[in-house]
Amino acid sequence: MPANAFPTSAEYLRFLPEIILTLGGVVIMLLEAVFTNDDQRKIFGPLSIVALFAALLASISAAGDPGAAFSNMLVIDGFASFFRALVIGIGVLAILGSTGYLRQERMPGGEYHALILFSILGQCVMVSANELIMIFIGLEISSIASYVLAGYLRDDPRNNESALKYFLLGSFATAFLLYGVAWIYGLTGSTNLDQIRGALQTSAAPLVMAGAAAAFMFVGFGFKISAAPFQIWAPDVYQGAPAPVSGFLSVGPKAAAFAILLRVFMTAFGPIADRWEPMVWGCALATMMVGNFAALQQSNIKRMLAYSSIAHAGYVLVAVTAHSETGSAAAMFYLAAYAFTNLGAFAVVTYFSRKGEKYVAIDDFAGLSQRQPAMAAMLTIFLLSLIGVPLTAGFFGKFYIFKAALDANLTWLTVLGLLNSAVAAYYYLRLLVVMYFKDPGDSVENLEPAGLSLQIAVYASAFGTLLLGIFPGWVLDIATKSALK
Amino acid sequence: MSLLDIVLFLPLVGFLLLVFTPKGNDQLPRVMALGISLLVFVISLGLIGPFMGSTIPEGYQFVTDASWISSPPIRYHIGLDGLSLWLVLLTTLLTPIAVLVSWKSIDHRVKEFFAFLILLEFGLIGVFVSLDLFLFYVFWEIGLVPMYFLIGIWGHDRRIYAAVKFFLYTMAGSVLMLAGIIYLYNRAGTFDYVQILSQLQSGRLVLSSQAEMLLFSAFFLAFAIKVPLFPLHTWLPDAHVEAPTAGSIMLASVMLKMGTYGLVRYSVPLFPNAAHKAAPFIIGLAVIGIIYGALVALVQPNMKKLVAYSSVSHLGFVVLGVFSFTQQGLDGAVYQMLNHGISTGALFMLVGFLYERRHSLEISAYGGVATPAPNLAIVFLITTLASVGLPMLNNFVGEYLVLQGASQVNFTATVFAAVGVILSACYMLWLYQRTFYGKASESLSHHMPDLSTREWAVSVPLLLLMFWMGIYTQTFMPPISAQNARILQQYQQQQNRPQSANTPGASEVANAR
Numbered sequence: 001m002p003a004n005a006f007p008t009s010a011e012y013l014r015f016l017p018e019i020i021l022t023l024g025g026v027v028i029m030l031l032e033a034v035f036t037n038d039d040q041r042k043i044f045g046p047l048s049i050v051a052l053f054a055a056l057l058a059s060i061s062a063a064g065d066p067g068a069a070f071s072n073m074l075v076i077d078g079f080a081s082f083f084r085a086l087v088i089g090i091g092v093l094a095i096l097g098s099t100g101y102l103r104q105e106r107m108p109g110g111e112y113h114a115l116i117l118f119s120i121l122g123q124c125v126m127v128s129a130n131e132l133i134m135i136f137i138g139l140e141i142s143s144i145a146s147y148v149l150a151g152y153l154r155d156d157p158r159n160n161e162s163a164l165k166y167f168l169l170g171s172f173a174t175a176f177l178l179y180g181v182a183w184i185y186g187l188t189g190s191t192n193l194d195q196i197r198g199a200l201q202t203s204a205a206p207l208v209m210a211g212a213a214a215a216f217m218f219v220g221f222g223f224k225i226s227a228a229p230f231q232i233w234a235p236d237v238y239q240g241a242p243a244p245v246s247g248f249l250s251v252g253p254k255a256a257a258f259a260i261l262l263r264v265f266m267t268a269f270g271p272i273a274d275r276w277e278p279m280v281w282g283c284a285l286a287t288m289m290v291g292n293f294a295a296l297q298q299s300n301i302k303r304m305l306a307y308s309s310i311a312h313a314g315y316v317l318v319a320v321t322a323h324s325e326t327g328s329a330a331a332m333f334y335l336a337a338y339a340f341t342n343l344g345a346f347a348v349v350t351y352f353s354r355k356g357e358k359y360v361a362i363d364d365f366a367g368l369s370q371r372q373p374a375m376a377a378m379l380t381i382f383l384l385s386l387i388g389v390p391l392t393a394g395f396f397g398k399f400y401i402f403k404a405a406l407d408a409n410l411t412w413l414t415v416l417g418l419l420n421s422a423v424a425a426y427y428y429l430r431l432l433v434v435m436y437f438k439d440p441g442d443s444v445e446n447l448e449p450a451g452l453s454l455q456i457a458v459y460a461s462a463f464g465t466l467l468l469g470i471f472p473g474w475v476l477d478i479a480t481k482s483a484l485k
Numbered sequence: 486m487s488l489l490d491i492v493l494f495l496p497l498v499g500f501l502l503l504v505f506t507p508k509g510n511d512q513l514p515r516v517m518a519l520g521i522s523l524l525v526f527v528i529s530l531g532l533i534g535p536f537m538g539s540t541i542p543e544g545y546q547f548v549t550d551a552s553w554i555s556s557p558p559i560r561y562h563i564g565l566d567g568l569s570l571w572l573v574l575l576t577t578l579l580t581p582i583a584v585l586v587s588w589k590s591i592d593h594r595v596k597e598f599f600a601f602l603i604l605l606e607f608g609l610i611g612v613f614v615s616l617d618l619f620l621f622y623v624f625w626e627i628g629l630v631p632m633y634f635l636i637g638i639w640g641h642d643r644r645i646y647a648a649v650k651f652f653l654y655t656m657a658g659s660v661l662m663l664a665g666i667i668y669l670y671n672r673a674g675t676f677d678y679v680q681i682l683s684q685l686q687s688g689r690l691v692l693s694s695q696a697e698m699l700l701f702s703a704f705f706l707a708f709a710i711k712v713p714l715f716p717l718h719t720w721l722p723d724a725h726v727e728a729p730t731a732g733s734i735m736l737a738s739v740m741l742k743m744g745t746y747g748l749v750r751y752s753v754p755l756f757p758n759a760a761h762k763a764a765p766f767i768i769g770l771a772v773i774g775i776i777y778g779a780l781v782a783l784v785q786p787n788m789k790k791l792v793a794y795s796s797v798s799h800l801g802f803v804v805l806g807v808f809s810f811t812q813q814g815l816d817g818a819v820y821q822m823l824n825h826g827i828s829t830g831a832l833f834m835l836v837g838f839l840y841e842r843r844h845s846l847e848i849s850a851y852g853g854v855a856t857p858a859p860n861l862a863i864v865f866l867i868t869t870l871a872s873v874g875l876p877m878l879n880n881f882v883g884e885y886l887v888l889q890g891a892s893q894v895n896f897t898a899t900v901f902a903a904v905g906v907i908l909s910a911c912y913m914l915w916l917y918q919r920t921f922y923g924k925a926s927e928s929l930s931h932h933m934p935d936l937s938t939r940e941w942a943v944s945v946p947l948l949l950l951m952f953w954m955g956i957y958t959q960t961f962m963p964p965i966s967a968q969n970a971r972i973l974q975q976y977q978q979q980q981n982r983p984q985s986a987n988t989p990g991a992s993e994v995a996n997a998r
Contacts, residue, residue: 370594373508387656389630390623403557403667414667418660425656429633429649437637437645473554480556 011069014076016058017084018124024051025117032110041108045099045453048113052091052120059084059124068130072192075130078482082332083127083259090252090339091120096457097347098244100450104355105153105242112152116248119145123256127263132181132191135260139177139224142253143170150241150249162240169233170223177220183213184268196268211275217264218279224257227317228286231310235294238306243353243360246302247346250309251339258316258335266323266484273323280321281413288314288420295427301349301362304427305342308386311424312338318417319401322408329483330400333476337385337393337468344461345382348375351450351458359443362431367440371447376435378462383428385465388421393468400476489547489565489614492529492577495521496607503600511595515588518599522581522606529577536570541967545616545679553620559676562617567964568819568972569613572746575826576613576739580606582943583731586834589939590730590841591639598639601631602731609739613746618666619676621751622659625707628740629655632732640727647720647727654720658710665703668696669755682754686978694758701759704752705767711744714767714804715774718797725793726846730837733789737796738830742822745803749819753807754972757979764808768891771808772901775801779908783915787846788836791916792829795872798905799825799880805902806887810976814890815969816962821883823961824954828871828880831947835865838940839920842933848916853925857933862921864936864944869917871951873910879954 012019028044035041063081068074094116102108122142129135147170151163185191187209188199200210219230226234238246269276291311298304316338319331352368352375353360369376385394398421405414450458468475499521503514535546545564553561565573583602591598608631611624629652637648666676673681673690684690692700710717721741725733753760778798785791799821806818838861839854840846855862871878874885884906892899925933936944954961 384630390626395626399663399667402664403670406664406667406671414664415661418664419657422653422657422660426649426653429652432633433637433645433649436634437648471554473556476554476556 007070010065010067013058013065014062014067014069015074016062017055017088018121020051020055020058021117021121021124024048024055025114025121028110028114028117032114035110038108041110044108044110044113045095048095048117049092051117052088052095055120055124056085056088056092059088073131073134074125074128076128078478079259079263079328079332079484080128082478082482083255084124086255086336086339087120087123087127087252090248090255090343091116093339093343093347093457093461094244094248094252096453096460097247097343097350098242099453101242101244101350101454107153112149115145115149115152118142119149119248119252123252126256127259129260129263130193132184132193132196132264135264136174136178136181138256139174139220139260142256143174143224146249146253149245150237152242152245158240159242160240162237165233165240166237173220173223173230176216176223180213180216180218180220183209183216187213193264193268197270200269200271207272207275210269210272214265214269214272214276215279218261218276218283221257221261221264222283225254225261225313225316226287226310227283227313228290228310231287231290231313234310235298235303235306238309239300239302239360243302243346243350243357246306247343247350250305250342250346251335254309254313255335255339258313258320258331262320262328262331262484265320266328270323277321277323280317281410284314284317284321285413285416286314287311287317288417290314292420292424292427295424298427299362301360301365301431304362304431305345305349308424308427309342311420312342312386314420315398315401315417318405318410318413321410321413322404324404324408325480325483325485326400326407327404329476329479330397330404332479332483333400333468333472334397336475336479337397337465340461340464340468341382341385341392341394344458344465345379345386347454347457347461348379348382351375351454352447354447362434363438364441364443365431365434366438367444368435368447370440371444372449375450375458378458379435380432381462381465383432385469387425387428391466391469393465393472396469396472396476487547487549488528488531489563490549492525492532492573493563493607493610493614495525495528496580496603496610499525500600500604500607503596503603506596508596511592514596514599515584518584518603519581521603522577522584525606526577526581529574532565532570532573536567536964541567541964543971548616550616557670557676559619560617561620562677562679563611563614563620564616565614567966567968568746568749570964571819571823571961572613572739572742573610575742575823576606576609578946579734579738579826579830582830582834582946583734585939585943586734586837587729587731590837594638598635598729601634602735605631605635605735609735609743612743616678617676618669618678618681618751621678622663622666625659625662625743626656628743632736632740635732635735636724636728639729640732642727643723644727647723650720651724654710654717658707658717661703662707665700668700678751682975685755686975692756697756698759698762701752701756701763704747704756705763708744708747708752711747712741712800712804713744713797715770715777715797715801718774718778721797722790722793725796725833726787726789730833730840733833733837734830737793737833738826741796741800742826745800745807745818745822748804748807749815749969749972753810754975754979757976760808760976761810761980764810765895767808768805768895768898771801771804772898772905773801774798775805775902775905776908779905779912783908783912785912786848788839788848788916788920789833789846791848791912792832792836795832795909795912796825796829798909799829799872801905802884802887802902805891805898806883809887809890809894810973811890811893812966812969812973813886813893815973816966817883817886817888817890819965819969820954820958820962821880821887824871824879824883827947827950827954828868831868831944831951832872834943834947835861835868838936843929848919851920851929852923853921853929854933855921856925857930858935860936860941861933864948865921866917867948867951869913871955873913874906877952877955879951881955882958
């Protein structure tokens with residue numbers, strides 16, 4: 001649109017969070033070259049948190065003035081604002097949770113912080129994209145930063161394996177996404193989501209082709225959210241990556257990927273919903289089953305949490321299957337609840353694993369409740385939330401999702417999903433059993449109290465988990481107001 | 486803020502206080518837990534007031550109805566009627582008793598133990614006073630967590646297996662109830678029990694007979710696991726045997742009542758037609774449970790297991806009474822819930838006393854206990870006789886009413902259930918004989934002091950109640966009867982409600998009445 005060739009100042013304001021994050025990341029990279037000793041490098045953590053808070057403020061103020069930006073490439077609506085605030089908040093908790101870890105691994109580099117900022121930048125672009133190419137660009141910014149983060153401890157073979165697997169499989173999946181985008185462009189002559197919707201509603205675009213294009217794109221998104229059958233990478237990557245990075249990967253990129261999945265499928269592919277609903281239905285069920293049943297077998301806590309995160313993606317897919325306003329709101333609430341819960345759980349794992357991630361077996365947690373009762377109690381809150389026990393965020397998340405599913409007459413999916421959540425209780429309980437019912441072993445000797453920033457991350461996550469569990473109304477109100485119609 | 490709010494939330498406050506008590510001092514948490522639970526009990530006595538007049542008030546007392554979550558509208562709606570009144574009091578009475586019973590026997594991680602015990606009281610009271618289905622579900626699940634830890638940390642050898650089994654069984658049953666609750670909400674537009682009931686009665690909400698049956702099944706499964714009804718009882722012996730004494734007491738006396746309470750409060754009034762259709766099967770299962778539980782109890786070498794199986798048998802009577810849909814049957818069932826709470830709670834407590842002295846639960850490790858500990862023997866005897874249903878003691882009243890009610894609808898089932906009464910005398914008296922009579926061995930006499938003051942203090946209230954409830958039922962029965970009469974009236978009205986026109990079975994039933 002030539003009339004909009006020069007973006008207005010309002011459009012820049014809507015894009016301000018991304019600008020701040022870019023600047024923050026670039027400044028940190030530049031300072032990295034200047035600051036050579038470890039004391040000076042301590043500044044990177046606080047600096048990135050300041051950048052994130054500034055971006056958070058900018059995105060909140062942008063929420064007050066919703067609209068499109070840059071020739072309709074981006075759209076800053078309530079939905080985008082909700083997710084921007086969410087991923088930025090995730091970034092704050094992730095950085096708080098990793099400061100101590102980086103120091104302990106002697107890798108207090110600036111690039112870690114810059115990469116997190118860039119990854120979040122990509123996610124912000126994703127969630128506000130209104131156009132398939134922008135979605136792709138955002139996805140790539142986020143993913144490439146994530147690939148590097150997964151291999152951040154470059155001398156550790158596990159990190160290398162993790163990064164390589166993530167990169168190869170991720171690129172492969174992204175190719176599918178691009179292929180789908182190409183098909184859609186060929187079919188409808190546009191990459192703009194609203195125009196695609198219009199074309200699919202009216203034109204004679206062959207339904208089979210459109211459905212196939214949707215399926216291709218679903219492969220790409222399915223990989224990012226670790227939906228079965230595209231989940232194979234998740235356990236290996238989460239196990240190999242540094243613990244705080246695994247925590248970040250399990251919530252940040254995932255929330256953003258769900259956001260674009262919801263936006264693309266409910267907006268652009270809304271008219272052919274009856275075509276893709278069975279596909280997502282099956283995928284949701286398979287994801288819950290694979291995640292929960294595989295998690296039963298795990299002995300490594302990072303792998304268990306990886307499978308658990310697959311299972312939780314399955315629950316959110318149930319909300320996507322409902323493709324209604326309540327379903328969209330339920331998915332938003334769930335992702336927020338899950339972000340607090342899982343970041344908290346991974347923060348405790350980060351704390352417990354210690355140097356070189358020596359203690360990551362579930363059995364290592366034996367007797368934690370006697371040595372560090374506060375940390376054990378916090379992990380208990382997170383686990384109860386993952387199980388879905390009332391008065392925790394996870395319970396209301398599941399409740400809203402299954403309520404939306406029943407609203408949409410997905411009775412069987414609801415029943416199977418609920419039974420799945422009963423199965424899931426078993427492997428979370430196993431960790432509780434070890435922490436509380438077993439006697440302390442060698443692994444909990446010499447367990448120092450957690451550092452301040454990690455404590456803040458853990459307590460803030462626990463506070464969020466309980467707040468969303470006892471007074472979920474306000475977040476749900478925001479989610480309902482900004483849900484996709 | 487009503488008295489009921491205080492009774493409900495005081496334990497939660499107590500839990501938080503206990504959690505933030507400094508570590509190191511073991512006596513402080515004991516004293517705090519006792520103080521809080523006694524305070525809750527004393528305040529809860531005030532709840533009886535409105536129900537003691539010459540006319541029993543209609544509807545709920547001490548109602549608080551406030552918004553909790555705006556959308557979907559979930560309300561903090563609590564209230565008390567004749568059905569929940571005594572169950573709340575049972576909970577508040579048994580919690581201080583459980584605290585005192587654990588005074589000496591719990592010597593590690595003391596603070597956590599009492600914190601969980603008090604948290605359990607919060608969850609249990611909440612279940613009995615909730616009038617919002619969602620709130621009910623929340624409390625239903627909350628009770629699970631402290632009990633899981635009580636069994637898992639302070640239990641016996643196979644405690645972990647028992648704790649996990651307990652949690653998973655209950656969870657598996659209750660997720661489908663959650664689906665049922667959401668479905669009801671989607672149809673009625675509210676979680677409020679009172680409103681849903683009135684919608685059903687006025688015909689504004691009509692469930693097809695298939696939907697009603699599915700909903701009934703979803704709720705029933707959750708309740709039947711908790712009761713536990715044969716064949717869903719297998720978690721119970723494990724949980725009871727492995728739990729510490731206080732855990733067994735709370736589990737048997739109060740937690741199992743969550744299931745039977747659910748049947749009376751929700752299953753029958755909300756889904757009367759389905760309940761009626763399913764009644765023959767359920768009565769069958771109840772009678773099998775009565776006899777099976779009694780037979781298995783007969784051959785148990787382990788005391789706690791014996792008492793646990795006797796619970797399966799006793800709870801069968803409660804289910805039988807509920808599904809007879811007669812005034813006597815329901816009165817007997819509710820009365821039996823309380824009786825079982827008192828007498829089985831006392832039995833678990835006394836078995837705990839024996840265990841503390843001899844560190845064994847095997848019956849064969851005892852014999853002749855009456856010689857060194859005559860007072861313990863007397864208390865145990867009275868409790869045993871109460872449990873087998875001797876007239877003048879509490880269980881007799883409940884069992885008699887249940888059998889009378891059941892005989893009006895299904896005489897065969899009544900006959901078989903009556904056999905269960907005889908069997909209960911067999912296994913209980915045989916247990917008593919093997920444990921207390923005979924010649925006491927040297928080592929046993931040496932380790933068998935008689936009841937201490939603390940043990941007397943917890944025994945006497947329970948013994949008094951056994952006599953009181955057996956001799957003067959008038960104190961307890963009128964509120965229960967009044968509430969049951971209302972439930973039955975609703976039940977009969979709903980059998981005639983509009984929907985019955987298109988379900989042929991229901992109208993025949995209505996005529997037959």
